[in-house]
Amino acid sequence: MKQKLLTILGLSAAIGATLLSGCATSSEKPTRQLSRAESYIEIAQNQGAQEYSAVALQSARDKLTQAKRAADKGDHEVARRLAKEAELDAQYAVAQTSRMQAQNSLREVQSSLETLRRETMRSTVN
Amino acid sequence: MKSIILTYVTASLLLLGACASQPQNVAELEQARASVASANQIPMAERVAGAELEQARDQLQKAEHELANGDDIDKVRYHAYLAIRNAEIVRERAAERAARDKIASAEAERNRVLLTARTDEAERAKQVAMAQGRDAALARDAAAAALAEARQMEEQLKALKAENTARGVVLTLSDVLFETDREELLPGAYPAVDRLVQFLDDNPERRLLIEGHTDSTGADQYNQALSKRRADAVRAALVDRGIDTVRLASRGLGEAYPVASNNTAEGRQLNRRVEIVVSDKEGKFPAAAKRGS
Numbered sequence: 001m002k003q004k005l006l007t008i009l010g011l012s013a014a015i016g017a018t019l020l021s022g023c024a025t026s027s028e029k030p031t032r033q034l035s036r037a038e039s040y041i042e043i044a045q046n047q048g049a050q051e052y053s054a055v056a057l058q059s060a061r062d063k064l065t066q067a068k069r070a071a072d073k074g075d076h077e078v079a080r081r082l083a084k085e086a087e088l089d090a091q092y093a094v095a096q097t098s099r100m101q102a103q104n105s106l107r108e109v110q111s112s113l114e115t116l117r118r119e120t121m122r123s124t125v126n
Numbered sequence: 127m128k129s130i131i132l133t134y135v136t137a138s139l140l141l142l143g144a145c146a147s148q149p150q151n152v153a154e155l156e157q158a159r160a161s162v163a164s165a166n167q168i169p170m171a172e173r174v175a176g177a178e179l180e181q182a183r184d185q186l187q188k189a190e191h192e193l194a195n196g197d198d199i200d201k202v203r204y205h206a207y208l209a210i211r212n213a214e215i216v217r218e219r220a221a222e223r224a225a226r227d228k229i230a231s232a233e234a235e236r237n238r239v240l241l242t243a244r245t246d247e248a249e250r251a252k253q254v255a256m257a258q259g260r261d262a263a264l265a266r267d268a269a270a271a272a273l274a275e276a277r278q279m280e281e282q283l284k285a286l287k288a289e290n291t292a293r294g295v296v297l298t299l300s301d302v303l304f305e306t307d308r309e310e311l312l313p314g315a316y317p318a319v320d321r322l323v324q325f326l327d328d329n330p331e332r333r334l335l336i337e338g339h340t341d342s343t344g345a346d347q348y349n350q351a352l353s354k355r356r357a358d359a360v361r362a363a364l365v366d367r368g369i370d371t372v373r374l375a376s377r378g379l380g381e382a383y384p385v386a387s388n389n390t391a392e393g394r395q396l397n398r399r400v401e402i403v404v405s406d407k408e409g410k411f412p413a414a415a416k417r418g419s
Contacts, residue, residue, distance in 0.1 A: 088211035095218035102225035
């Protein structure tokens with residue numbers, strides 16, 4: 001019985017160790033990835049993402065915070081992934097902000113075109 | 127000891143479960159497949175966000191591989207998430223480009239409308255200028271016509287030996303056109319009467335005031351009556367030749383307005399006369415014409 005148990009224990013330990021090594025590959029703190037995420041968040045803020053893409057921007061900030069916490073705990077692989085996700089969130093916030101700003105400009109230009117058309121129509125009739 | 131062993135086994139199995147047991151439906155992966163598929167459908171995706179589109183495809187492929195290999199499910203989710211985000215970025219970039227293209231064409235349209243409006247305005251201004259030019263030409267013609275008319279009248283009045291006096295245009299028929307003490311016009315007066323008729327035909331808006339004058343010889347009343355009859359004789363001659371009576375007024379002023387001395391024969395001859403005052407264009411006589419009677 002004890003023999004059997006030890007076998008299971010050994011097997012499990014071996015599998016567990018293999019899986020552990022498979023899951024956690026990175027060893028270094030992802031400093032570069034963290035600062036990239038931070039830079040993109042700053043770019044998004046400067047572009048006005050707070051107004052146009054608040055959800056994505058907040059997600060980026062939250063993930064960066066979590067990434068830093070994980071890095072502090074030495075959980076480098078988790079930190080790296082969270083930082084990368086934060087970067088993509090921030091990039092998406094930038095893209096969404098630019099798109100909405102462009103669409104706002106389009107509406108303005110179209111309405112000024114309409115106004116112009118009405119005015120010239122009137123002056124032509126006169 | 128036994129419990130420690132059990133704990134370890136449980137932990138190992140849990141780890142095994144976490145990494146190895148692969149559920150077929152990973153929500154992120156499903157979403158990533160859909161997102162990448164729709165990003166692939168965007169015609170300008172390659173052009174506006176080629177790098178992101180490639181990233182999205184790569185990340186999706188990694189996630190699919192990891193799922194197939196039975197890799198860590200968190201890793202699958204992670205790559206699926208990156209694929210989704212990249213695909214979303216592609217979508218946003220494409221939408222932004224579409225908006226910017228529309229802005230460009232709206233601005234081009236706006237410039238076209240502005241240009242058309244300015245061209246129309248210039249065309250209208252040109253037409254107004256041409257119309258004004260025509261008006262100016264008409265005004266010039268009218269002025270020229272008026273001037274010609276005035277010159278013609280001047281010529282006619284000169285032919286009638288008219289004078290521009292304080293009373294207006296006045297012409298004088300001398301007494302040699304009448305027999306002494308008689309009011310009938312002598313044939314010698316006819317050319318002057320014909321010129322008057324011609325003048326009145328040419329200037330239908332003008333009227334005449336015909337005034338008879340005498341010298342101081344004879345009684346005042348007689349002279350007044352004679353001067354009136356002579357004025358009427360001239361008026362009758364004009365009416366005979368077709369001039370409307372309403373255009374002709376006559377009066378006798380007797381000896382009250384001599385133009386020369388009554389002490390000499392020459393002076394008395396000058397005083398025996400018929401004066402004809404020409405009205406203005408409105409048919410009115412200047413205030414100075416209104417004297418006597």
